[in-house]
Amino acid sequence: VTEPLPLVMDASTGVEGGGIYARQVARGNCVLGGGQGFALDNARARPGQNAVVDILRQAVELYPFLEGAQAIRTWSGTEGYLPDRQPVIGHSSTQPGLLHAFGFAGAGFQIGPAVGQALTEIICCGASKTSLDAFSITRFHSISVA
Ligand SMILES: Cc1cc2nc3c(=O)[nH]c(=O)nc-3n(C[C@H](O)[C@H](O)[C@H](O)COP(=O)(O)OP(=O)(O)OC[C@H]3O[C@@H](n4cnc5c(N)ncnc54)[C@H](O)[C@@H]3O)c2cc1C
Structure with a gap:
């Protein structure tokens, strides 16, 4: 500044x-x-x-x-980065009713409003109009944590 x-x-x-x-x-x-x-x-x-x-x-x-x-x-x-530098957005794979939205790294302000919209659709309508499959937490199931 x-x-x-x-x-x-x-x-x-x-x-x-x-x-x-x-x-x-x-x-x-x-x-x-x-x-x-x-x-x-x-x-x-x-x-x-x-x-x-x-x-x-x-x-x-x-x-x-x-x-x-x-x-x-x-x-x-x-800035918190996941291994593939993409966020986790969507349902927990272990806790029913829990929705994830984290790991936004350096772009959380930019994509936050759209993520909020998608999560609102899941909560209010049962699913989001935009597919969130690419952001599922299950994509890390095969990665072992040291
Ligand atoms: C210097 C800097 C510049 C940035 N510039 C940009 C930019 O220009 N554009 C952009 O799009 N993004 C930018 N970002 C990234 C953006 O700030 C983040 O992606 C965004 O803030 C993430 O939002 P969030 O709500 O997921 O997490 P956070 O904003 O980190 O919020 C998480 C909250 O959870 C709280 N918390 C943590 N653990 C616990 C716990 N156990 N119990 C209770 N509360 C807890 C924390 O205190 C925090 O308030 C920047 C980040 C930094 C650091």
Whole structure:
């Protein structure tokens, strides 16, 4: 997050596949995202210094108004990935009436609304209009956990 700057953009922007995105809040601070941090333990993470420097370098190329801007804080978080990097969505294979929706990794905000819709259809109508077979927890039944 940069110091407050004159307002330049009112949309969230980013480079698809490019690992950087940015938006400006009403107060003018520019919130930039991308890169990878490092885990302190299973629940906590810190931004990587190289990643922060890299994002700031890329940011100035993409958003010239950021030249000379001060970064005032950074943060990171933990993304939970399953072996195939896809979420588990649908019925538990062991507990009747339990529905799963977890393992969204780095895309939970994006697909959360659609997942909520699908789960609502299961609860209210007995099945979702969109097939959730690919996300079944049973796909891991043959994987042994060390
Ligand atoms: C830095 C960062 C940037 C991200 N950027 C994006 C992005 O731009 N776009 C995007 O789509 N996604 C993004 N994500 C991913 C997104 O945040 C997650 O996919 C999403 O939050 C997952 O939602 P969830 O509800 O499944 O899990 P969570 O948000 O992790 O919620 C799980 C909840 O369960 C609680 N909990 C855990 N264990 C227990 C327990 N035993 N008992 C009771 N409660 C428990 C936790 O406290 C937590 O509140 C980002 C993630 C990070 C870390």
